[in-house]
Amino acid sequence: MNGNELLDKMGLIDPAFIEEADAPQVKKAVALKRWLAAAACLVLLFSLGFGTYAYAVEAKEYQEALEFFEEHDLTTENLSRTDIKEVYNDIATESFTNSFSANVILNSLTPEQAKAYENRFNQQPSLGNVKEIWTYVFKNAEPTAGYSPIDEDFRYLVVDSMELKGKKYVSVDAIEGEKCNYPQINEEDISRRWSGKHTAMLLVEDPDTKEWQVIYKMPGARAGELSNTPKANLVWNVETSAKIVYSPGTSSFRYYIVCDLVQYTFDDSGTLVDTAKTSQVIHKF
Amino acid sequence: MDDSQIVSLYLSRDETAIGQTAEKYGKRLYTLAYGIVADEQTAEECENDTYMQAWNSIPPHEPREYLYPFLARITRHIALNHCRDRERLKRSAHICELSAEMEQCIPDPKTSGCPVEDMVLGEAINGFLGTLDTQKRNIFVRRYWYMDSVADIARRYRLSESKVKTTLFRCRNKLREYLEKEGCTL
Numbered sequence: 001m002n003g004n005e006l007l008d009k010m011g012l013i014d015p016a017f018i019e020e021a022d023a024p025q026v027k028k029a030v031a032l033k034r035w036l037a038a039a040a041c042l043v044l045l046f047s048l049g050f051g052t053y054a055y056a057v058e059a060k061e062y063q064e065a066l067e068f069f070e071e072h073d074l075t076t077e078n079l080s081r082t083d084i085k086e087v088y089n090d091i092a093t094e095s096f097t098n099s100f101s102a103n104v105i106l107n108s109l110t111p112e113q114a115k116a117y118e119n120r121f122n123q124q125p126s127l128g129n130v131k132e133i134w135t136y137v138f139k140n141a142e143p144t145a146g147y148s149p150i151d152e153d154f155r156y157l158v159v160d161s162m163e164l165k166g167k168k169y170v171s172v173d174a175i176e177g178e179k180c181n182y183p184q185i186n187e188e189d190i191s192r193r194w195s196g197k198h199t200a201m202l203l204v205e206d207p208d209t210k211e212w213q214v215i216y217k218m219p220g221a222r223a224g225e226l227s228n229t230p231k232a233n234l235v236w237n238v239e240t241s242a243k244i245v246y247s248p249g250t251s252s253f254r255y256y257i258v259c260d261l262v263q264y265t266f267d268d269s270g271t272l273v274d275t276a277k278t279s280q281v282i283h284k285f
Numbered sequence: 286m287d288d289s290q291i292v293s294l295y296l297s298r299d300e301t302a303i304g305q306t307a308e309k310y311g312k313r314l315y316t317l318a319y320g321i322v323a324d325e326q327t328a329e330e331c332e333n334d335t336y337m338q339a340w341n342s343i344p345p346h347e348p349r350e351y352l353y354p355f356l357a358r359i360t361r362h363i364a365l366n367h368c369r370d371r372e373r374l375k376r377s378a379h380i381c382e383l384s385a386e387m388e389q390c391i392p393d394p395k396t397s398g399c400p401v402e403d404m405v406l407g408e409a410i411n412g413f414l415g416t417l418d419t420q421k422r423n424i425f426v427r428r429y430w431y432m433d434s435v436a437d438i439a440r441r442y443r444l445s446e447s448k449v450k451t452t453l454f455r456c457r458n459k460l461r462e463y464l465e466k467e468g469c470t471l
């Protein structure tokens with residue numbers, strides 16, 4: 001027998017083997033494997049990217065929190081990294097819902113600050129009045145009645161004005177960095193911008209001298225509208241900068257400032273009689 | 286229509302059997318024939334001759350469980366004969382190449398027993414194929430039964446041509462050893 005004949009004899013191969021060799025190749029399985037591999041790579045890349053991004057965001061938040069603690073001389077003792085961020089968010093938004101926040105504030109009080117608070121409010125600092133301690137001790141707000149001088153290193157923008165019980169009030173945005181001839185403030189200068197370093201100021205006109213005097217000022221806040229209660233007390237709206245949010249999720253990569261809208265109520269003498277956080281306002285940049 | 290029903294048509298001498306066969310297996314048979322004769326018209330002739338021979342072979346055969354291999358074997362045989370009869374240079378070269386490869390599988394007569402019948406040889410070849418793993422067996426069958434080129438086999442199984450050649454070389458040697466061991470003289 002020669003090769004040619006043996007080639008013919010290959011015709012004796014079992015039909016099962018012939019069918020088997022003619023079976024279509026399972027391309028899908030290979031294709032599926034390739035797709036799975038590609039998908040796995042994508043998932044890995046996405047995870048790495050997301051992980052890196054999440055790490056960067058977390059680090060930025062932590063750094064912000066540390067700076068906040070340092071700026072206000074708050075103690076980080078016995079706080080974990082997560083606690084520090086949570087307390088930062090809690091205090092910065094003035095929510096005071098985190099149980100650590102009150103302890104941090106109380107533990108950060110110096111004896112002098114505690115004494116001053118006690119003298120002013122006739123009560124010892126305690127967990128029940130943490131919000132007051134924060135506002136009047138750490139934020140240096142001035143709840144004092146009466147008037148204080150104007151700092152001429154600020155530019156003043158009148159946001160709203162109102163006359164109540166014969167007194168004229170103006171709500172003013174004081175923006176640090178530009179000098180301004182304060183007595184020139186008038187209602188036409190009303191502007192609603194948010195830029196620079198703001199201080200919300202409430203001013204009243206002295207009926208005798210016709211000069212404007214500061215009743216109340218809130219560093220880091222933006223002045224809002226004026227209104228009055230049914231009992232003719234003055235209501236002053238202030239937007240306190242609560243949180244800056246960077247949103248890469250939007251197509252324009254915007255920054256948002258989430259502000260708490262706080263209403264301060266004053267009596268005739270200019271004394272603060274009530275404070276209430278009413279809602280939140282979001283400014284987009 | 287399933288194979289058993291088609292075979293029943295043949296058995297009852299119903300001419301629609303050929304139409305059903307062509308509808309179900311015509312394309313595969315044509316492809317098989319074209320792979321051997323490399324000519325469209327001749328391949329069509331082979332396909333049609335296959336139907337004719339199947340008509341004449343069923344009965345007595347009754348390939349209900351293996352209708353396609355049965356038809357494909359007929360097609361292969363007819364296509365090989367066409368190649369040889371018409372002496373097409375290119376395909377003859379292909380057949381010569383395959384024949385030369387097959388020569389390597391033939392055991393030395395001095396070390397083997399008496400010549401074997403087709404049935405014994407068929408059993409030996411199938412026994413040998415049973416010892417191979419699936420891919421090697423498929424490569425061997427594609428090459429020496431379907432007469433595919435090495436390039437086509439490589440493409441079919443996503444292998445390099447050198448890998449296919451090496452596999453075939455080893456399979457041929459193993460077949461020769463197997464036939465020697467079985468005492469087959471060709």
